[in-house]
Amino acid sequence: MNYCSHCGSDQLAHRIPDGDNLPRFVCSQCGRIHYQNPKMVVGCLIYNEAGAVMLARRSIEPRYGYWNLPCGFLELGETVEQGALREVQEETGATVALGPLHTVYNLPHAQQVYLIFLAQMRGQYAQETPESLEVAFFKEADIPWEEVAFSSNVFALRHFFQSRRSPELNLPAVGGLLPSQKTS
Numbered sequence: 451m452n453y454c455s456h457c458g459s460d461q462l463a464h465r466i467p468d469g470d471n472l473p474r475f476v477c478s479q480c481g482r483i484h485y486q487n488p489k490m491v492v493g494c495l496i497y498n499e500a501g502a503v504m505l506a507r508r509s510i511e512p513r514y515g516y517w518n519l520p521c522g523f524l525e526l527g528e529t530v531e532q533g534a535l536r537e538v539q540e541e542t543g544a545t546v547a548l549g550p551l552h553t554v555y556n557l558p559h560a561q562q563v564y565l566i567f568l569a570q571m572r573g574q575y576a577q578e579t580p581e582s583l584e585v586a587f588f589k590e591a592d593i594p595w596e597e598v599a600f601s602s603n604v605f606a607l608r609h610f611f612q613s614r615r616s617p618e619l620n621l622p623a624v625g626g627l628l629p630s631q632k633t634s
């Protein structure tokens with residue numbers, strides 16, 4: 451952070467404010483304390499009647515050309531459910547029925563937390579959008595594991611197929627990387 455977003459000053463100190471226990475950017479001009487917190491990434495694991503899961507091939511960086519679950523950053527003013535459905539629309543054009551929370555995935559080094567919901571396909575097909583090169587359904591044996599864009603998506607996909615085999619696992623799974631593990 452180079453400038454105070456409140457007063458525009460470049461006099462920012464990185465220090466522990468009184469009564470706090472972590473260093474923050476503090477404006478020496480106006481006194482504003484700038485708290486920085488992780489961002490939420492929301493999305494859906496969409497499956498069809500045959501138990502196949504929808505993946506979209508990314509037309510944007512990072513990981514251009516890799517497959518991912520439709521997901522993206524939560525916007526201001528949205529609930530996580532609204533954000534997850536919006537991302538599905540933007541990336542796949544699909545109409546889905548939103549189900550329960552499926553996975554939570556921590557990426558502390560990237561300052562992100564993923565929330566992936568289950569969703570069921572409604573209607574027959576999805577379509578490519580400006581954010582996707584291709585949209586397709588994959589059964590477990592056909593998932594292109596080496597070309598899945600993010601570890602959060604791999605985690606959600608593995609949990610989905612495991613919990614279909616063992617319904618007692620059918621609860622939200624929490625996972626993630628430790629701060630020292632740098633793969634996204």
Ligand SMILES: [Zn+2]
Nearest residue numbers: 454457477480
């Ligand atoms: Zn300021």
